[in-house]
Amino acid sequence: MSEYRIWPGTGKLFVRRDGKPIFLGSSKAQSLTLQRKKPAKLMWTQAWRRLHKKGLSEANLKKRRTRTNKVQRAVVGLSLDDIKKAAQKPEFRSAQRDAVLREVKDRKKTNKAKVGGGGAKAASSGVRAPKVPKNVNRAKVQKNVK
Numbered sequence: 001m002s003e004y005r006i007w008p009g010t011g012k013l014f015v016r017r018d019g020k021p022i023f024l025g026s027s028k029a030q031s032l033t034l035q036r037k038k039p040a041k042l043m044w045t046q047a048w049r050r051l052h053k054k055g056l057s058e059a060n061l062k063k064r065r066t067r068t069n070k071v072q073r074a075v076v077g078l079s080l081d082d083i084k085k086a087a088q089k090p091e092f093r094s095a096q097r098d099a100v101l102r103e104v105k106d107r108k109k110t111n112k113a114k115v116g117g118g119g120a121k122a123a124s125s126g127v128r129a130p131k132v133p134k135n136v137n138r139a140k141v142q143k144n145v146k
Contacts, residue, residue, distance in 0.1 A: 001022070001024060001029040001032060001033045001039050001045065002025060002026070002029045002039070002044070002045050002046065003039075003045065003046035003047065004025055004046070005025075006023050006025040010025065011023055011024055011025040011026070012024045012030060014030065014033065072084075
């Protein structure tokens with residue numbers, strides 16, 4: 001009941017109906033146990049002290065806080081990439097755009113150099129394949145043209 005230490009030669013052993021032995025250190029503890037009093041309601045018992053957080057060591061009193069981690073999530077209608085792009089600085093975005101434009105121009109120059117003079121004239125001579133709508137199978141149209 002009280003959870004205090006019981007020294008050898010003192011106290012009584014009380015066996016409950018279910019067969020569980022209970023060691024009672026004093027007549028006070030015996031009386032209250034037989035009255036079926038709850039130890040958590042008696043201020044002098046260890047159970048009450050545990051329930052009301054008494055006598056805890058100072059080291060355990062310090063609460064450990066978990067820091068909240070900020071996580072970016074996509075909003076309905078916007079992907080996470082779009083949100084990150086909007087958060088970038090304008091100078092950075094313009095520098096990126098210029099780099100991409102330069103790369104495209106370089107690619108066009110290399111393509112023109114590879115094609116040469118003869119290929120450019122043939123493309124501009126006016127011989128073109130007929131325009132085909134996207135929903136039409138191109139293989140069938142080419143057979144019909146031949």
